[in-house]
Amino acid sequence: MACKRLLEYRFAIETTEGLMLSNDILRSVRYILKANNTDLARILALGNVDATLEQIAIWLRKEEEEGFQRCPDIVLSSFLNGLIYEKRGKDEAAPALTAERRINNNIVLKKLRIAFSLKTDDILAILTGQLFRVSMPEITAMMRAPDHKNFRECGDQFMRYFLRGLAAREHAAK
Template sequence: MTHNDILRSVRYMLDLSDPQLAAVFDLGGMKVTQEKLASWLLKDDEEGYVPCPDLPMSHFLNGLVIYRRGRDDTRPAQPLEESVTNNIVLKKLRVAFELKEDDMHAVLQLAGFEVSRPELSALFRKEGQKNYRACGDQLLRNFLRGLTLRVRGSTPAPARPLED
């Protein structure tokens, strides 16, 4: 999934205006202009589209955690990820929305996407570990879909997993 897709999805999920979305970046330690933000929110076939780089996405995800949970001054600042993978996005969303393992399964079930406990656990392991598994676009897309249904309180139609 592109970072732009993730930004659009989270924006819709939380019903954030452009200034509110810019404020989330600000919480993560990055000032973003409305013009830059607008270019990141465009779809890739629209004129003026600009891909969102890893560094701004890292700031956004850290800002999202602070936006949802509040700033914790007792903890040291988290380092920024130089490369933002689907696994990192999934981890940050889990932290931001305070989701436990059962919550993660429930969110995926809302989207009609089944994942076993070991498969889900493997997504949160450190890269390079024996049981590490890379998070695919389909899983992240369905997770965002299920999380949107959960956050917005929508009753889903019979869910059909989204495919790549």
């Protein structure tokens, strides 16, 4: 019975692709930054997306709320690019970051790692602080190219613990 409930819960929190919703990630990053919708609009503008405050409010709604609308992957990718520019500055000599049309947890993890200047040791410490067991080789495998033989897909559970741990780390630092 408990196993059946667990399976129902896991099915309910995953999308059809088995990835966290872009909306969930956007809400989590907003919480990590302690940002408001105006801040999100500014970061989106850095990523070359013009979004109204009303549209951002719709993307921040939960699935069960009235008027929920899924945040497009390209918007989340552009937001994360804008976050990189916000946190690290824009290097005019380097080519502009491109927004991916399809985004997955591995891409989100890589972009957050860049934006918050995290090393693999930092990611391991964040997850260990959340009592999530993971090894250093597992983390580096998630950072590899998808066609690499040692590539590992970043799962939803890993991403949730990482986002929760990153929030705890950022809030403790301020």
